Amino acid sequence: MENIEELLQGKIRRIGIAGHVNPDGDCIGSTTALFLYLRKNHPKIKVDLYLELPKQALRTLKGFGESRQTANEDHIYDLFFTCDVSSRDRIGVAGDLFEQANRTVCIDHHVSNPGFADVNHIVPDASSCAEVLTDLMALDKIDQDIAESLYTGIIHDSGVFQYSNTSPHTMRCAANLMEKGFDHNKLIDDSFNKRTFRQNRILGYALEKAEQAFDGQVVVSSISLEEMEEYEVTQQDLDMVVSQLRLTEGAEVAVFVYEKETGQFKVSLRSNSYFDVSEAAAVFGGGGHVHAAGCSGEGSADQVIARILSEIEKRLHG
Ligand SMILES: [Mn+2]
Incomplete structure (x- = not known):
């Protein structure tokens, strides 16, 4: 596929769009961008956007305010898009609508994505789903609001152009978007750098708790439900912990485990x-990218950590 417009030939009256469960910046950025793009350039098509609530900073993106958090199961869509969704079971609330749609489209960048839709456009080399979408949109049809959403997706998944998934092409996309004139400095601070006081406190606590394994090649920390309660934070307040652990001198792998429900952990x-890390995550039914992945685990935090460390140990070079 070269362009989104290719999918809009024929009688398309209703389009649905969904992101993934526990949505991140790329998920919200790419889905709102596609929503705004279709609505602006194809005003005759009715477009619905289905999203779970993300962290507060992402709710200010244009288009998010019109998203739905519940699905009306009577709706049959002519076309249904998923953005940044790595597997069918991660669609969340709009899963039934996806199944019922006449034609489904998966736009993504996860290397583990099996291609679960009728049309699959998956670019594993791209920094973000937002980068993939930028390439599928006509630049002259991207306005300031669409550009802001796309840029948000790119900076979140690339760690503001720091991670190894950032390519020269990522920068060219970002430059084209920047020319649309939104306040990119403020955007990076508001939606990426700024932490609440509680987020800073739990980050400090998680770093204090961190331990090294295998001569410092691996750094591990964990947070229990009880600790989250004590610090008055939710799981969305923890997303900076693992990136900070990764920056430990000598560390090749960072592991952060937190309790989602009693005895149920996210790794x-x-x-x-x-x-x-996507290989190690896959052993436990998870997935992701080479340098960023996740999975789930059951038991106690120590048991979950022991299991993941033994898989990691097999793959360490020494
Ligand atoms: Mn992504």
């Missing part, structure tokens, strides 16, 4: 150079 993995 976030990051690596710095050779280590493919």
Whole structure:
């Protein structure tokens, strides 16, 4: 596929768009961008956007205010898009609408994506789904609001152009978007750098708790539900912990485990150079990218950490 317009031939009256569960900046950025783009350039088509609530800073993006958090199951869409969704079971609230749609389209950048839609446009080399979408949109049809959403997606998944998924092409896309004139400095601070006081406190606590394994090649920390309660934070306040762990001198892999429900854990993995964390995550039914992946685990935090560390140990170079 070269352009979104290719999919809009024929009688398209209703389009649905969905992101993934527990939406991040790329998910909200790419879905709102597609929503705004279709509505601006194809005003006759009725477009609905289905999203779970993201962290506060992402709710200010234009288009988010019109998103739906529940699905009306009677709706049959002519076309249904997923953006940044790596597998069918991650669609969330709009899953039934996806199944019922006449034609489905998956736009993504996860290397683990099996291609679960009728049309699959997956670019594993891209920094973000927003970068993939930028390439599928006509530049002259992108306005300031659409550009702001796309740029948000790119900066979130590339860590403001720091991660190894940032390519010269990522920068060219970002430059084209920047020319649309939104306040990119403020955007980066508001939606990426700024932390609430509580987020800073839990980050400090998680770093204090961190331990090294395998001669410092791996750094691990965890947060329990009880600790989250004590610090008055939710799981969305924890997303900076693993990136900070990754920056430890000598560390190849960072592991951060937090409790979602009693005895149910989410494992976030990051690596710095050779280590493919998506392989280790896949052992536990998870997935992701070479340098950023995740999976789930059950039991106690120590049991979950022990299991993931033994998989990591097999893959460390020494
Ligand atoms: Mn993404």
